[in-house]
Structures are given as structure tokens and as C-alpha cells.
Amino acid sequence: MTVRPGRRVAIGVFGGRDVGDDMLQMAEKVGSGIAKLGGILICGGMGGVMEAACIGAKSQDGLTLGILPTSTKEEGNSYLDITIATGMGSARNSIIVRSIDAAIAIDGKYGTLSEIAYCLEMGVNVIGLSTWNIEGVIEANSPEDAVAKAYENI
């Protein structure tokens, strides 16, 4: 546990924009689970899995932060309390990874794969839910299990 005194725990959620309803429901449960345990939810701030996780976090009065690929802070989904506008496109993925204590990846395509790769390179534990099968990812079998494992692996 290397969380700095004062600094709040931050859990990242990765995943695609175009995913099925079952994945969105998992993401929402992941978001609410993170918020229940007091963590800040950090994500890429856009739609799909990211938005669903924010909806879940806000349902529990959690704090949501989006590290946006866009150059303006007004973009991103409607469930973000704070938006960091990087103007860097998907290069912002490394900033997300550097800023979190653990991550949960849900489904996702190549963008999610780059985030998983950064996690494993930088030593941030990443929990997987129906996502890329890369050596080093900790698999979970439910949203609740994923949240529990994320907090255990901070």
C-alpha cells in the first residue's frame, strides 16, 4: 500500500466505447463498487464502459474524474465531476495509468490493450473482466470480485 497520506485512493476503469449491454452493466456495478469503498474513479472520460462506470459511481455519490483525449474540457461523458483535458488523444492512456492505484479492464479493443500494457510495464495491477488475455492480468469472475481484487492489489 503506497497511497500517499492525504491523497485519496484512485481506481482506474478501462474499456471500449462500443460494447454490449452486458458489459455496460458490469461496468456500472464496477463503478458503484469503487465508490462504495471510497475510491475516486478515474477513466478516459468518454462513452461506453467509461460512461457506465461513472453512472455507477455517481449512483453512490462517488467522485468521478475523466482524463480526456480531447483538447477541451467540455467534452467527455455527463457523469464526470472533474475533466482533465489533455489534448493528446490516446497518448493520454499513460497518464491515466500513472495516476491510479489499481485498474479494472472490461472488454475493450486496442486502446484498452495499450492501457493494460502500460499498467504491466509500470507495475500497476490490473484486474480483467472479459478482456485481453495478457500474461500479468489478474482475472476476475464478477464486477464485485473485480472491485475486491482491485483494492487488494493496490
Added chain:
Amino acid sequence: MTVRPGRRVAIGVFGGRDVGDDMLQMAEKVGSGIAKLGGILICGGMGGVMEAACIGAKSQDGLTLGILPTSTKEEGNSYLDITIATGMGSARNSIIVRSIDAAIAIDGKYGTLSEIAYCLEMGVNVIGLSTWNIEGVIEANSPEDAVAKAYENI
């Protein structure tokens, strides 16, 4: 007023790490003023003016966020609730500017000058307290005046 519904107002504070006590006192008052009005304080997360502003914000139970130049989230001053670790050095200055609704610059050297330049380039209003005299900066004559002008110029 272009603040997105849901998204909280964010005010940036710029300024140097090595500054006199008078500047630190001004920064602390600026930070507390921002928090009293409900804004999130976003800064570069390091010492000097940045730390003093965070101390002020926390004295009013405000929310503080540091967009760090460092590659690890454990760095930054001790009064930050959230740390975004960019690993980008002073290139992170443009991210700070993109993520705020208005800025207050206090004293500062060339790093602060680059932040002021980015504000003016990107159309973010910047209020100046004993800082660089660049055309476009809105001068303030006290910390209270600076906070008032920042909120007026969102």
C-alpha cells in the same frame, strides 16, 4: 459561462516554487477564496505558490488537484486530494490550462510565463498578482480581488 452541467468549476493557480513569504501568503488566501466559492483548485502540484494555495483551499475543505510533472503519483505537495502524474515535465502546463475555467498567476518565473502564454493562446482568462506583465493578463490588486475576477471571467 461554458461550464458543463455536472462538471465542477475548476480554477487554476500558477506560480513559482521559490518565492517570498508575501507571495506565499497571497497564494494561501487565493486558495481559500477559491474553495469558499466551491471551485476545485487545480495546480501543478509542487511546492511554493502551488503548495500554499492548496493549504488555503484545504483550510476551507476545498478539493485540490495537482497535475504533476513527475512520473509517479506519490510526489507533489502534501495538500493534494488527487494527483495526476503526467510524467511529462513542464509539458504538463498545457494540460493544466486546458482543464481550468480561469487562472490566477502569482509571481513566478519562466514556467509561469509558459502557463500564461498557453492561457492567452487558448482563450482562458488569467488574472495576475505581481506576475509577468503580458498583454492580455487581467491585473488584480489583492488575493480577494483576484478570486473575484477569476470567477467573473469564467
Added chain:
Amino acid sequence: MTVRPGRRVAIGVFGGRDVGDDMLQMAEKVGSGIAKLGGILICGGMGGVMEAACIGAKSQDGLTLGILPTSTKEEGNSYLDITIATGMGSARNSIIVRSIDAAIAIDGKYGTLSEIAYCLEMGVNVIGLSTWNIEGVIEANSPEDAVAKAYENI
């Protein structure tokens, strides 16, 4: 073929710093092959596969460019004609990918995986030599084959 008139073709080489001699020999052949066909070699600028590829390119009087993770341009291997110092750590991987016409990945760990992911996300063709087995990577069976396939897939 979308290479801009005037702009020279640029081929990226990805791969790890700590790799075996067989991989270094493959990288050197890849570098010389790229140079023989007139392309600029762009890489991350550090040691291992990256340095070996530069050695190969310089043996054929090719032009080598390193997009460094470091904040100073004096770092990077000794076989670079041009060094771009990003000061961004591995976030510079997305800049490498955006700047090349095709890529060759040799061996490599999670950093290389993030580069492959960025290629596939951004539509840059990536040829693989003993590297990550990710759907979308075009496999090659020799350095010569990799160079040929890279130029075919610009």
C-alpha cells in the same frame, strides 16, 4: 500509399532493451534493410533492439531518428542522427506510432506491446518478428521478409 509528397518514408522499429544476441542480429538486419530501401528509421532511441537497428541503418548510410523518453536530447544510443527529446517517458510511444508509415516489432515486453496496440488502434501496419501474438500483427519469418512486408504495407 499515403506518403506526403516531399516527406520521406519512415519505418518504425520496436523492441526491448534486454534481448538476446539472436534478436539483436535480426534488428541489425532490419535496420540495414530499411536504409537500403531509402526509408528513415524511427525508433524509441534507446538500447537493445533499438540500438541494433540503428547500427544496421548507419551501416548503409541511412538516416536514424530516436524519439526519446528522456527530457534531454543528449541521451539515447550513439547511432542516432536526430534525437527528439519528449520528456514524456513511455507516453512517447504514441508519437512514434503517429510518425511512421509502417512498423516492425522484434521481441519486446510490455512497452513493445503498447506500441503494437497503438499501431493497431491507429491503423498503422505492424510486422512481427518473434514478438507478441496479437490479432492484427502481420507475421514475418526473417528480417528480410519483415522489411519487405513493411514496405508492402505502407
Added chain:
Amino acid sequence: MTVRPGRRVAIGVFGGRDVGDDMLQMAEKVGSGIAKLGGILICGGMGGVMEAACIGAKSQDGLTLGILPTSTKEEGNSYLDITIATGMGSARNSIIVRSIDAAIAIDGKYGTLSEIAYCLEMGVNVIGLSTWNIEGVIEANSPEDAVAKAYENI
């Protein structure tokens, strides 16, 4: 003189996109002067002063490199041999500064001011031609003088 053995000298040229003909003529002379002395011309890659400097450099068979704000390498002016696509907007200014041995600033607005500020912060000497009057900038009185002073201040 801290130029790394093997690495070629790189001179940066800063300046605005919308400038008068007199500034464009100065920029062209600056570009040709840099190329005559064997340096690589590095700039932001877009129009105005940047394009004029590239035209000058290419008239002397110099090598031109644009560090683009855009996310695709096909953008930028038509006189660039190499394009680095950062996808980072004006945050790329710090990358330009980190990658050069000295800079020449011609005219320019707030974007140029941010580049000057980064130079002075990072200890890269910057020569000024009709540009921002900031303490630390070395003034030149002609394009030839600017080029001479840039090489003297590597």
C-alpha cells in the same frame, strides 16, 4: 557545446502562422542560413514563419523536420523532410524546445511566447528577431545575425 557525437546540430525556428511578408522573408533567410551551416531545421511544421524557414532551408538542400501539433503525419507544410506527429496540439512546444541546440524566434504571438518561455526555463538559448521582449532573449538585428548568434550560443 554539448552536441552529442553522431547527433547532428538542430536549430529551432519559432514564429506565427499569420505574419507579414517582411517576416516571411526574414524567416526564409534564417532557414537558408541554418542549412548552409549544416544544421537541421526543427520547427512546429505548420505555415507562416515555419513554412518560410523550411523553404529557405530546402533551397540550400538542408534537412527539415516538423514537430506537428496534429495527430497525423500527413499534415504540416510541404517543405518538410520528416514529420513527427505528436497529436498533442501546442503541448508539443516543449518537445521542440527539448530537441534543439538553440532557437530563433521571429515575430509570433502567444504560441511563440510559450516556446520562448520553455527555452528560458530549460536553458536553451533563444535569439529574437522582432519578437517578444522577454528578459533572457538575445536580440539580433538581421537574419544573418540571428543565425550567427544561434550557432555561437549552442
